[in-house]
Amino acid sequence: MIRNSRNSYGWIAIVFHWLSAFVILGMFALGLYMVDLSYYDPWYRDALTLHKSIGVLVAVLIILRLIWKYCNAQVGEIESHRKFAKLQSRLASLAQVAMYLFLFVLFASGYLISTADGRSIDVFNLFMLPSMGEIFDQQSDITGLVHLYVAWTLISVVSIHALAALYHHFILKDLTLKRMCIPQTEK
Numbered sequence: 211m212i213r214n215s216r217n218s219y220g221w222i223a224i225v226f227h228w229l230s231a232f233v234i235l236g237m238f239a240l241g242l243y244m245v246d247l248s249y250y251d252p253w254y255r256d257a258l259t260l261h262k263s264i265g266v267l268v269a270v271l272i273i274l275r276l277i278w279k280y281c282n283a284q285v286g287e288i289e290s291h292r293k294f295a296k297l298q299s300r301l302a303s304l305a306q307v308a309m310y311l312f313l314f315v316l317f318a319s320g321y322l323i324s325t326a327d328g329r330s331i332d333v334f335n336l337f338m339l340p341s342m343g344e345i346f347d348q349q350s351d352i353t354g355l356v357h358l359y360v361a362w363t364l365i366s367v368v369s370i371h372a373l374a375a376l377y378h379h380f381i382l383k384d385l386t387l388k389r390m391c392i393p394q395t396e397k
Contacts, residue, residue, distance in 0.1 A: 211393035213282050213283070214282040214283045214284075214285050215283055215285070216283055216284075216285065216286045217285065217286060217389075217394060218285065218389050218393045218394040218395075219285055219389055219390055219393060220282070220393055221393060222278055223278060223279070223282065224390060224391065224392075224393070226271070226274070226275040226278060227275075227390055228390075229271065230268070230271060230272065230275060231368075233264065233268055233271070234268065234313070234364075234368070235365075235368075236264075237261065237264055237265065237268065238361060238364075238365050240257060240260065240261050240264075241261060241361060243257065244257045244258060244261060259332070262320070262324050262331050262332075262333075263331070263332070263333045263334045265316075265317065265320050266331060266333045266339055267333065267334075268313075268317075269313075269314075269317040272310070272313055272314075272317075276310070285389070287299075288384050288385050288386060288389075289384075302374070305367055305370065305371055306371075308367055309364060309367055309368065309371070312360050312363060312364040312367065313364065315356065315360045316357060316360055316361060316364065318353075319353040319354075319356045319357040319360065320353075320357055321339070322345070322349055322350070322353040323349075323350045323353045323354050323357060324341075325339075325340075325341035325342060325343065326343070326344045326349040326350040326353075327341075327344075327350070328341050328343045328344070329341055375387045375390070
């Protein structure tokens, strides 16, 4: 199963999900590591270049993921989900939307931090993402704070998302996590 069905995620959605998850967690870890580097640390520039390049590619990945999501069948609820209050279902949907919004704020703020000095972003020597320069005063400082706080907020929501998936898997013993790992056969 490549595409989603009403009962299951297909392989492309599953790969998009897990690739996004691992890269985003890696980017967060790299960001935390970079905060402690001094200007004279040999890894200072390389880590920053890597973070920027991966960030641009993650933005492309997330855009492709959203396009795939909206071009495929909407996967239906699992029976055990129907037992929960509508509030819980709405909170889960809100968390999903929030994660995408936080990602786009991270992409925009990262771009504004990186290009405030007028330099383009070199993406693994494949292409250059052009700079719009400094759009407002103290752009890199302000967007740096936004980037930091939104990254922590995103990781908090991602952690809750992961804990909810584990709760469904180990406590409720439903297919929530399984169907995001392997496409389920139609029933």
